[in-house]
Amino acid sequence: MAIYQKTVEQFETLLKCDIIDLKRLKILAFNGCPAENGIRSLTWKVLLNYLVLDRTKWSSHLSKQRELYRGYIRETIIKPGLTPTTEADFVDHPLNSAPDSSWAVYFKENEVLLQIDKDVRRLCPDLSFFQRETDYPCSEILNQEAGFESLRKRIVSTALKVESQSQSRLTGRLEFEYQNKKNHSSTSYDDNEYQLLPDGHEAHWEVVERILFVFSKLNSGQSYVQGMNEIIGPIYYTFATDPNLEWREHAEADAFYCFTNLMIHIRDNFMKIYDYSEFGILVRMQRFLMLLKKTDHDIHYLFEKQKLKPEFYAFRWLTLLLSQEFRLPDVLRIWDSLFADQERNFEFLLYICCAMIVLQRTRLLTGSESQNIKLLQNYPQDIDGRQIISKRIYQSGELIFEEQPLVLAQFEWNKLYKYSACEYCLYPLESCEQNEITINYLSECDRNRSRHSRQKLLQENYLFLCQCNRCVSEASEPDETSEEEESENEMDED
Known part of the structure; x- marks a missing residue:
């Protein structure tokens, strides 16, 4: 318990610094973020490149990004919803087969919306969270006097009887696996639990639905693919349950940006061309x-x-x-x-x-x-x-x-310590009080790297020199750049 509390204090101290040490934060986060005090929520925002490392810029950055997201909602949902769908002229008629007609775009978006709606209604069925009402619904969307067609109205009013078509080869495979897991799950749920709340109220799954629809509109080249709902779900849940009310109030916008940044890294999984x-x-x-x-x-x-x-x-x-x-x-x-x-x-x-x-x-x-x-x-x-x-x-x-827990100890300069769990022998470059050591899951000394590169990583991140058998045996050998390092250097130059 003392070690866990110490970890909480380390996170809180680090996240309160004017300039956050990203390397240090990654070392702590790799071993798990504490669930309390909104530590995980804040850490993820930094790790997913949403929050800048300079805390003094957070206020202006967040205000700008959140207002920008409200603009996205106006442009992708409210403004299109104000256009009467009944006043079509001869050139742009609902039966017009031209792919660039506004009606063709509208119907195509409906297919995407239907798939999103279907997917978000079954998010985390073993939890009641996504069926519950959010304390912070989108006021612009729920303004009944605005007279525009919201996503909720759009789904209901158009009936959308046409079967949703696959957006990629992922849909069919994942749909089969969804049903397979549902059939074997010990938790049964009723689709009625995901029914709409009364006007003026929103469930959390509707917020997720809006995030995904806005994302699909802004990323037309990729759009929405089934399974993205399972990526946004945990992110939104983490932000929407933050004990800090201000962070919780803006969970939708913050989750949108973190999800977008994460998709940059994993989008290849969802696109056949990659x-x-x-x-x-x-x-x-x-x-x-x-x-x-x-x-x-x-x-x-x-x-x-x-x-x-x-x-x-x-x-x-x-x-x-x-x-x-x-x-x-x-x-x-x-x-x-x-x-x-x-x-x-x-x-x-x-x-x-x-x-x-x-x-x-x-x-x-x-x-x-x-x-x-x-x-x-x-x-x-x-x-x-x-x-x-x-x-x-x-x-x-x-x-x-092997994941290594944080080791809290006092290390003296010029003395050899053996970190037996990793079979590392570490030589401190300076005295350290209550220093935390975390050796990553993939030992740098087992990789095809030069001795100089291995020692540089340990020295910069841990203030130690490695004295393992391999490093000691290579100490007198010329330091040559490995093929792996040359490849990485070429990528950095590009």
């Missing part, structure tokens, strides 16, 4: 398989023998950042580490997925093909996210993945 790009979903699944093969050759061989392709299970895991595999509190904990690991393009996610499989190793090795696919598509709920993150993974007997 499937074979460096960070496309197909390439990521292949990298996952390579990691699984190195981690557990027996499991990899079994999956090949049973033809359990990653498309059958890892597709959803990677695309939705595991938001469908665990209960919301566990998803939030996993995302703490993922958001702190953005610069690695969510490489940590691949390790978590491998850990999930390793934890089920015994059942998988004794299961049939049908049993194993069922297990992977409906991951056991008795395994929580913290247990997954703390799972160790070995390659050829070497520990490559």
Whole structure:
């Protein structure tokens, strides 16, 4: 308990600094954000590049961004809703088949809106939060005297009887998996729970619906794809439950920007044209398989023998950042580490997925093909996210993945300390009182980096020099840049 309280104090002290130390914040967040005092909400806003590191600029930045979002609502929902849909001239008639006609655009948007409406109504069915009324509805949207067609009116009045069409190849696959999880879920829910509230009131799922619709309008090249609702859901929930009333009041706008920034990193997962790009979903699944093969050759061989392709299970895991595999509190904990690991393009996610499989190793090795696919598509709920993150993974007997807790200790200069959990030998460059050490999940000394690069990282982030066997043995060797570093340097120059 004392360590946990110390962690809370460290977060609060760091987040109150005029200039926030981003590296320090990532180190803390990687090990999990405390749930109280709005720490996670504020940390995510910084990690997702919504809040600048200079706290003195927050007030003006937030005012500008929130007013800009209100402008987006006016431009994408209110203004189009004021245009009478009955006063169409001969050139722009509802039956006009021209793809650029306003009616064609209107009908296409309705298809997107229908899919969004369908998806957000089933957000986190095991929680009542999204069905509950928000204390901060959009006043402009709920102004009944404005006379415009709101999203709520648009869905109801147009009837929209045409079946919603897939926006990409994701929709059909994820729709099947949604139903599959619903059929096997121990939690049943009634769609009636997501019915509209009386005029003048909004449920949280309606707020999420509006965020996604605005996003789809502003990003016409990508639009909305089924599954994005599972990405925005945890973000909005975290912001809308912030104990600080001011932050909670603006949860909608803040969630919109954080979601938009996050989509920059993971949009390739949702767009078919990027499937074979460096960070496309197909390439990521292949990298996952390579990691699984190195981690557990027996499991990899079994999956090949049973033809359990990653498309059958890892597709959803990677695309939705595991938001469908665990209960919301566990998803939030996993995302703490993922958001702190953005610069690695969510490489940590691949390790978590491998850990999930390793934890089920015994059942998988004794299961049939049908049993194993069922297990992977409906991951056991008795395994929580913290247990997954703390799972160790070995390659050829070497520990490559293990979350390390914060170590609170007093370190003296010019004295050797062995951090046994990671098999690190650390040499302090200066005396440190109550210094916190966190060695990341992927040991820098196990990567194909030069000695200089490895020592530089430890020195800048931890004020230590590494004295492990590899670093000591290479101390007298010439320092050469590795292929990995050359590749990274080229990317930085570009």
